[in-house]
Amino acid sequence: MSMSTVEPGTRLADRFRLEDRVNESSGATFWKAIDEVLARPVAVHTFAPDFERQHEVVTAARAASRLTDPRLTQVFDAADEDGVAYVVSEWVSGESLLDLLSAGPLEAERGAALVAEAAEAIAHAHEHGLAHLNLTPNRLMWTSGNTVKVLGVGVDAAILDIADSLTEEERAQADAEGLGRLLYAALTGHWPSPDDDCGLPEAPLDDDHYCTPRQVTAGVPGYLDTIASRILGLRKSVEPMDSPMEVAEALAEVPRPAPASVSTLPPSVELRSEPVDTIGRVPMPPMIHRPAPRRSPMLSRFVLTVVVLLAMVVVGVGAWTLGKSLGTEPAVPSAAPSATAEEGQAAGKPVEVKIAGATGFDPLGDGEERNELAALAIDGSATTDWHSETYGGPDFGRLKDGVGLLLDLGKETRLTQAVIDFGASGGTVELRTGASPEPDSLKTFLTRENVSGKVTFDLNGSSATRYLLVWFTELPPHNSGYRTMIRDVKLMGSKD
Template sequence: MSTSSAIEPGTKLAERFRLEDRVHESNGATLWKAIDEVLARPVAVHTFDPDFPRLNEVVSAARTASRLTDPRLTQVFDATEDDGCSYVVSEWVTGDNLADLVAAGPMEPERAAALVAEVAEALAHAHEAGVPHLCLTPEHLVWTAGGTVKLLGLGVDAVLADVVHDNMRVEDAARGDAEGLGRLLYAGLTGHWPGEEAPGGLPVAPTDNGHYCTPRQVTAGVPGYLDTIVCRALLPESKRGQTPLASPAEVAEALSSVPRPAPMPMPAPPPAPPVTASRSEGLDTAASPQRHTPPPPPPYRPVQQPHPSGGGGALGKVAVGLVVLLVMAAVGLGAWTLGRSIGNAGDAPEAGGSSSPTPTTGTTATREVKPDSAQGFDPLGDGDERSELASLALDGKPSTDWHSESYPSADFGRLKKGVGLLIDLKESVAVKEVTADFGPVSGGTVELRVGDSKDLDDLGAVAKASGLGGKETLTAKSPKKGRYVLLWFTEGPSYQGKYRAQVNEVKVRAVK
């Protein structure tokens, strides 16, 4: 009998799966990168020593997982148990796992929540089929090279880690995976792992009085509702009075309002060069045999010259005469207009020796005012609205933006009457207009408010715009003096199925 450790690269299983690289080996189980020679694609293969203690369990778990069809779950292609060589063949996934994504620091909160929401939904489907994970770590959540979410190791990894017990109750398995999802979200929001052993090189989460600190205590800018979801799933002692999340389905429901990650755009093929032709050149159809060939032109016939005394000649002379008269009239009109313009120029005032036109009455000269700082403004909520992103609206880069939290409706989920971006000019000036790039949103309403205080009631509304999207200029009928400029959203624009305020860039102009 050969053992798993004795199998060498180049070994072919089932006359199909050629083992190439040994990725990991532990306790009688070896993970390989292999090639499926029939379908010419990479696959992951687990091989096992004949005396591997849980061989029957791991093959059974793999076969059960193979019946699940959710594309976010790693697909199992084959699972075989025999005396010669037992193995499990599954999908080979490439991309960045959660530990990679937070290696340089916490993720953008909604991005982290979106990834975990996808995993929670997929895991809820698995639990409906009786397949828990029970081994959720950052290495199991992968953002693939193709721009999708994958959950690795369903069923199999728990057996390999010896955390599966036949007498485990369904409720306990559901609760265990809900806590695992809470840990993944905690890691995405903070870059720390709430556990004694931190996988993937992550630092262990800090504690306070023997309990892990909440995400908002670890990282500034974590939205309150995401902090609450983590606590309900993982740290119920931190949110007394809140109902714990006891299953992946409940975690998925709690995260259902989070905008989902968009797949990475695939490069489009270069467009074919347009076929153009002037009236004097034909189209070359030789390169397009499928194109309909137009019928040949009629045979050439010499043009018959009109007889000098025929009726056609007389009509021609009349037509020529009319054209000459029209040309003469046009020339005369042009000369008269030019003479009048010269005469008016001669009557222009000579003060200062300048012939420049007099400025239009009522035009107000303005200057651009460079903002000093900005903050997310939520006076009717918890006081802050993604202030960590506010400077991105002032960095001169249209590709970056400040945006609010996402809400399920345009009226901000009926939680408040508005949110905004508050800009500090550092000096009180007479603000005339603000040009803002609202990015790829649709709809919504924003007010331009100006004042010398950060109090919402003291910031007077001077302009309003609706149906937002792209650049908009809000102009005050009369300049309003103030140090603070507020873009106050009273209706959230639509963005990826949810509603949120967004500002990519802001320019402020004041009266000189």
């Protein structure tokens, strides 16, 4: 099949059926298509016969497929064979920043929160050698699932042929400035550049320099005005930022929108995937402040011990003083319990269990479920995650009964508690234990429906186990399909 014959109804790789031609630009055509195997919409790029960068685009897409930040568009397939080149990626439903600005600037911290999420995602891409280089308001999406998604990392730069001529430092600088322009746009509704036809009016000038956000829009907080001005060099007296990581760190304290399931949206809301002309308004939820880092249990015990010792000393001194005034000197209580008592207390306390390894578990399918992401669920960071494939229904498109994450504890361990961060995913989960990773040896200990956020499971009463399986039997909505996720797992067990 020649790319000159590509038209609605064409099937690629015997599974991706092209349906709607969305737009064409720079020799690339963007389609909405259907993955007939998983019964879900996908986005597809195809290329004109005279497009000379097919190989570069496919290579960039394959590199982008290995990125794990959920705020970056997921690439499902990319091929360049027999004269046919295409890239298949996630179909993102929602509104772009350009759409959100159609009624004027956003509330300052809401707009900054979107850009903060994008900055963290772009910084992740740069850590893995990929850049965006085309950060415009229609590439930043607020999805129908109330999450941020950045479109086109790696692929846009390859299509436009703007990456190969830049050094690593120049790519970092370009994306930092792109994030600065997005922040400026969110705060003012204007675009601080004459070169990009992005759909927004150009920012006003003051003595041949762009005005700062506060000069354009009243009520912009001073710290956000300063950050935008630093990134874009609007104030010569402050040092500029020259990497996405610096931008992400500067915006780290901006309160973030609370994520919500797509099922909470009003049924009348009409959703879309960029770019389509007519849409409905997807509401943004309330902002939440990121909690301060939790004090570690060891530190808490230390502080408590110090307080108790001080109290005992105060009581002892008071008693001694009172006794002296009465002519007696009572014995001062011992300031610390005996070593034997301390050991006896510690023996009954649970301790954190080190997880030896994690595996994406799909014994009813092809054997593994996004196994390349499994280690991200036990890396101690809530900004990375393991997630399942995306399916056409909550019942896995009737392809199987479940998938999960298998945790290897390294040895037989008696667990007392599991704390699992599911993000905002939801769904039904079972915790299964066993001495072997074979499905028949893993027995269900408990079941919990509609899990989301950080959930604590009481495992007291469970038998000693080598493996713990977090097994999903029902998936929550995710964009236009269904998938689940685990951000972090912490296990506690008895010391013996």
